Amino acid sequence: MRTYRDEGIVVGGHKLGEADRIIVILSRNHGLVRAVAKGIRRTKSRFGSRLEPFMLIDFQCHVGRNLDIVTQVELIDPFARAIAADYDAYSAASVMAETATRLTEAEPRTRTQYLLLVSAVRSLCNREHPPRLSLDAYLLRAMAVAGWAPSLMDCAQCGESGPHRAFSPALGGAVCSACRPQGTALPTTETIIHLAALLSGDWNRAEATAEHNSAEASRLVMMYVQWHLERHVKSFSILENA
Known part of the structure; x- marks a missing residue:
């Protein structure tokens, strides 16, 4: 399974299906990343507010066929x-x-x-x-x-x-x-x-x-x-x- 890790600032996103969201992250080393955060719109989401716009994060993604998938997020600075x-x-x-x-x-x-x-x-x-x-x-x-x-x-x-x-x-x-x-x-x-x-x-x-x-x-x-x-x-x- 191919994954990558980087730091970035969340610059946008939009809903996907009933519980997911596509997150747009301007990253340090991987350009502009568009990735799916699965289940983020559920109240028990493990990512929660860490992927809100303007959050500075350390994140890990799995490379998908069309869109990458966010697998891990750590907060660096809660600018939001x-x-x-x-x-x-x-x-x-x-x-x-x-x-x-x-x-x-x-x-x-x-x-x-x-x-x-x-x-x-x-x-x-x-x-x-x-x-x-x-x-x-x-x-x-x-x-x-x-x-x-x-x-x-x-x-x-x-x-x-x-x-x-x-x-x-x-x-x-x-x-x-x-x-x-x-x-x-x-x-x-x-x-x-x-x-x-x-x-x-x-x-x-x-x-x-x-x-x-x-x-x-x-x-x-x-x-x-x-x-x-x-x-x-x-x-x-x-x-x-x-």
Whole structure:
């Protein structure tokens, strides 16, 4: 019987039959794992809450014909408990989990994305930064790791030194007036500088940004992510309704 063991963070799942559930785990060494947790929806399940979203786990799976089967789970860090207690943190973590899933579903090597997600969710749990700032920083870095790092100072098209006001997701970030397509967003310079601070981890500058610039930056990040993923991130609707 072929089995494997790894650590990972639960990023989703859905019901299967009357008592089972398909669990989606972003793992350190085995990419994005989709596996069946048998009987998990019964009250006497031996796995129980250990496979709830945002739990950091050590798990073992048996390799199945179509789907692997979870055979053992040990809890490393119960992120879900702190996340569920704060709606803003839950909203941010939901977007993080969905984005991580989209970025890794076709990638065999996901260790860097895994470590980035774990770090971001742990930061949410520890209340290190405001949840929306943590989310925007995570999204920018996750896109960069995936090969879509936005240009936030020099023009994404011609390379002219910035900062520049125009921001085009399709062209790769900030663009100069000569390269700016018609209808491109025109955020303030402060907003672009805020995005650069989030991407680089300059939290002192990021947290000092005015609220309206921070909100404008969040909208740009949302546009950028959805453009490059070429699909709607459903969990963004949680943020819009918050």
